[in-house]
Amino acid sequence: MSIPSFRSPVLLRWLLLLGLLAPASRLRAQETYFVTYSHQMEEPGNLELGTKTVAGSPRGGNPFFAPTLEVEYGVKTWWTSELYLDGQSTAGESTVFTGFRWENRFRPLLREHRINPVLYVEFENINSADKSLLEVVGHDGREDFLGRNDRSEREREMELKLILSSNVRGWNISENFIAEKNLAAEPWEFGYALGVSRPLSLKASANACTFCRENFAAGLELYGGLGDRYSFGLHNTSHYLAPILTFAVPNGPTIKLSPGFGLNDYSHGALFRVAVSYEIEQFAEKLRRH
Amino acid sequence: MLPRKILSALLVLGSISMLLASAGDGAWLKNVPEKERTRANPLAEEAESAAAGGKLFRQHCASCHGEDAQGKGKKPSLRSEHVRNATPGELQWLLTNGSMKNGMPSWSRLPEPQRWQIVTYLKSLQ
Numbered sequence: 001m002s003i004p005s006f007r008s009p010v011l012l013r014w015l016l017l018l019g020l021l022a023p024a025s026r027l028r029a030q031e032t033y034f035v036t037y038s039h040q041m042e043e044p045g046n047l048e049l050g051t052k053t054v055a056g057s058p059r060g061g062n063p064f065f066a067p068t069l070e071v072e073y074g075v076k077t078w079w080t081s082e083l084y085l086d087g088q089s090t091a092g093e094s095t096v097f098t099g100f101r102w103e104n105r106f107r108p109l110l111r112e113h114r115i116n117p118v119l120y121v122e123f124e125n126i127n128s129a130d131k132s133l134l135e136v137v138g139h140d141g142r143e144d145f146l147g148r149n150d151r152s153e154r155e156r157e158m159e160l161k162l163i164l165s166s167n168v169r170g171w172n173i174s175e176n177f178i179a180e181k182n183l184a185a186e187p188w189e190f191g192y193a194l195g196v197s198r199p200l201s202l203k204a205s206a207n208a209c210t211f212c213r214e215n216f217a218a219g220l221e222l223y224g225g226l227g228d229r230y231s232f233g234l235h236n237t238s239h240y241l242a243p244i245l246t247f248a249v250p251n252g253p254t255i256k257l258s259p260g261f262g263l264n265d266y267s268h269g270a271l272f273r274v275a276v277s278y279e280i281e282q283f284a285e286k287l288r289r290h
Numbered sequence: 291m292l293p294r295k296i297l298s299a300l301l302v303l304g305s306i307s308m309l310l311a312s313a314g315d316g317a318w319l320k321n322v323p324e325k326e327r328t329r330a331n332p333l334a335e336e337a338e339s340a341a342a343g344g345k346l347f348r349q350h351c352a353s354c355h356g357e358d359a360q361g362k363g364k365k366p367s368l369r370s371e372h373v374r375n376a377t378p379g380e381l382q383w384l385l386t387n388g389s390m391k392n393g394m395p396s397w398s399r400l401p402e403p404q405r406w407q408i409v410t411y412l413k414s415l416q
Contacts, residue, residue: 038399040399041395043395044393044395074395076390076393077388077390077393077394077395077396078390107390110388110390110391111387111388111390111396112386112387112388112396112398167398167399169402170401170402170403172399199401202401202402202403202404203333203342203401203403203404203407204342204343204345204346204404204407205338205342205345206338206341206342206345207341207345208345214404250349281353282353282354285363
């Protein structure tokens with residue numbers, strides 16, 4: 001395998017291009033949540049690069065952290081496409097790449113309504129060592145994390161979500177209903193995610209400022225499994241409650257922090273999530289120009 | 291017959307182009323409900339509203355409409371007659387709903403007072 005050299009003209013060209021694009025990029029406060037989706041779409045032509053990491057220490061298992069690299073692109077005002085690359089590292093075991101996900105979100109109604117639906121379709125190709133916890137479905141729980149890292153089982157799954165979201169007096173209220181199907185012969189699994197969030201100030205200040213309240217948002221997420229088609233319900237699965245704080249650094253990245261707390265014995269006691277994302281505005285246009 | 295098919299395709303393409311061009315030229319105004327059209331800007335008289343709106347404009351709108359709001363490429367100028375003549379309520383409606391068929395996203399993610407601040411700024415440009 002050849003290691004790219006910094007003298008490589010192709011690599012240099014890419015670094016130069018990123019350097020040219022980055023200073024022109026600006027803050028855009030994106031999704032406030034970690035698990036829940038709102039009806040907010042990526043703006044057409046914009047590219048968002050980000051990472052989401054979850055860390056936990058399951059009772060009876062080894063502590064882990066699972067970073068996810070995200071590349072999101074606004075194809076149209078009503079269509080956002082996103083690629084995730086997942087990995088994880090477990091103390092005393094190994095660090096492994098666990099697979100990829102490709103999601104597409106479609107907004108069928110082109111105007112703002114009291115409740116705004118978005119249809120979400122995702123294909124996942126991950127292995128059994130995945131710990132990214134981007135959603136909870138079926139009977140997912142703490143016990144899935146107790147075995148040693150094992151990549152032998154490949155999971156090719158289709159995930160569908162109905163996203164309902166409203167903006168009311170500065171608050172965002174979002175509800176997600178999740179249905180996931182392993183394309184091998186396994187039953188449909190279900191899950192939910194609910195989120196509520198609000199910026200700390202509804203008005204912007206006139207002066208440029210980093211730590212003014214308008215750059216912060218606070219929220220709360222509740223998410224968990226709903227069993228599968230043979231045993232539907234809130235039992236024998238995990239549920240979490242997680243406060244969230246978002247800080248959109250002016251002319252810089254958006255940073256999100258969220259401690260999550262398990263609500264029953266099936267859940268991890270605590271999860272800690274952190275995300276950093278950066279948006280490049282009108283990416284395609286800038287590429288053409290350079 | 292091939293020429294007729296080509297003619298039909300050209301007519302359809304022409305109609306779509308005209309439709310899009312007219313939409314970018316203020317056709318969205320026809321969609322604004324009367325109740326929204328007549329809404330007054332509650333922040334119009336606030337001293338710092340236009341300056342705050344200018345800051346928001348540079349953060350969220352300038353990448354498409356230009357730092358000076360003169361437009362950029364195919365993205366329309368916001369110093370046009372349509373924007374000049376639009377009521378604050380009509381501009382608020384456009385920011386809230388966008389004009390998604392024409393590439394303008396909804397800005398409902400911004401709280402309503404911030405959208406009014408942008409409206410104040412746009413009106414101050416005229």
